[in-house]
Amino acid sequence: MSYVGPDFDPPQPRRPRRRPLVVALAALVPGALLGWAVYAAVGAPGDAGGAAVSAPGSPSASAPARDDGKKPTAGTSPTAGTTPTAGTAPAASPSPSRSRAAARGPLAGKVVVIDPGHNPGNFRHTAAINRQVDIGTNRKECDTTGTSTNSGYTEARFTLDVAHRLRDLLQRQGATVKLTQDGDRPYGPCVDERARIGNTAHADAVVSIHADGSAAGNRGFHVILPEAVHAGAADTRPIVGPSQDLGARIAGNFVRVTGSAPSNYVGDGTGLVTRKDLGGLNLSTVPKVFIECGNMRDSKDAALLTSGAWRQKAAQGISEGIVSFLRG
Template sequence: MRQRHWKSLAAICGALLIAGCGHSVAAAPTPDAHARPVLDSPAAPVVPIAGQVVVLDPGHNGGGADHPDQLNAQVPDGRGGTKACNTTGTNGADGYSEHAFNWDVAQRVRDALTLRGYRVIMSRDSDTGVGPCVDERGTLGNRVGAAAVVSIHADGAPAGAHGFHVAYSSPALNDAQSGPSVQLATALRDTMVGRGFTTSTYVGSDGMDPRADLAGLNFSERPTALIECGNMRDPGDAAVIESPDGRARFADAITAAIAAYLN
């Protein structure tokens, strides 16, 4: 009697599993481990970048020429010496100023990185002021915990010398300078070449220029590099530097390089 009772219960449960429980299990979706999220737009980041801070340092400043005493004041150079707070920068043969070029390109890079989700901090907020001094620019990334710091410049060499180069602090003064800063500089160099820009014919080697005399690089404890986008005194470089399309190309390359390094 008891045996027949348990057999009956087993038969009933089996029927329930087929009719009911089996249906419930089949209805539960199995997660796809290889499924990828759909990005909302081409500007959406490939990897999470929330919290990453990028410092952009557009070299010089538009009001410096009217305040030579402030520009010539001596500040620490990061290697035990001193140097001038800053300079006015260079200019093209037609008077187009480096500080204006630096500011234009930096704003374009800032806007592009912001659209990608980065938090961008600029070393100056206009092109009409004085400073900051080079030591303050060099420590800004340290103060805000920057994931990358890029200083944007153009050069003033004799006509005929042309091309861009990327500087980094050498000999290195800390771990960030010995590894990450070189990697950031390399990303800038490689991306610029990939976008059709020519490496310098007159400074450094293969577009790379290790420097010990730049306070903005020496003071940094974050990955930091400085790019000289071209020679403003060379007609070929100047034509690109002074055109809106050329400045957009520089900004696109710098933006892509920073994103590539951080990702």
């Protein structure tokens, strides 16, 4: 996703920090501080050294408003949209022995939905993904193409790769894992359908995986939390609290496992941002967060995002945050 471009909403004013999340983050301070200390001591991967980063605080509402992704980038050759295949992408079926082992895991009985942002085929179906859908507060595009690194590694490829790694880790813990898409449909699903998939599954947690497309020099990850919204079909009030808890746990574990720092351009150094303009969050009735794992347009972040070893760490950090949330 990208924070820049003529088609995105203007920046929203800052709002006072919310006290309830401070309590949730307090429980994460020991682990998170350890991760921050490691980062400060050895620096971000690929850097000669690291700058000290403060421990996370409450979420910031200072992020410029943007949609669930980006417009098609120049250089593509999109064609008119076609009708997507029905249903959602099923997770790969584990072997019987693996299923029995998973059923005995600590997450047995828990359902996790992983939402890989965008779809590799979106750029071929611009007419379809540009159609407007209701997100409660207003109407937005069905979906977008996502961003890419300067060398052409796409966000859609990145999100699917991390989703597969995350699915494997969670299944080993005994969780039932569903993906909103697995690159096996022409485009989409639209943001409203992505929310419905998690709702219909009665998911205990949903994580939407993304990578940002901000300006060079903007670095780090951030987790996007739902703001309290009650408008039209959207009512996030019941999920704001648990989603904040889920997001804080993912942020703390992500920095500890990957060594990456929180975003230096949104979130006031906390790695947490609250937004009300994303249909995938507005329409969710179960705990859900987005994670922007890094900035694809920054060369240092891009070096991490294109590394299979780092993507495994990213999946591990997200997984440990989810496990921590589900186990309380």
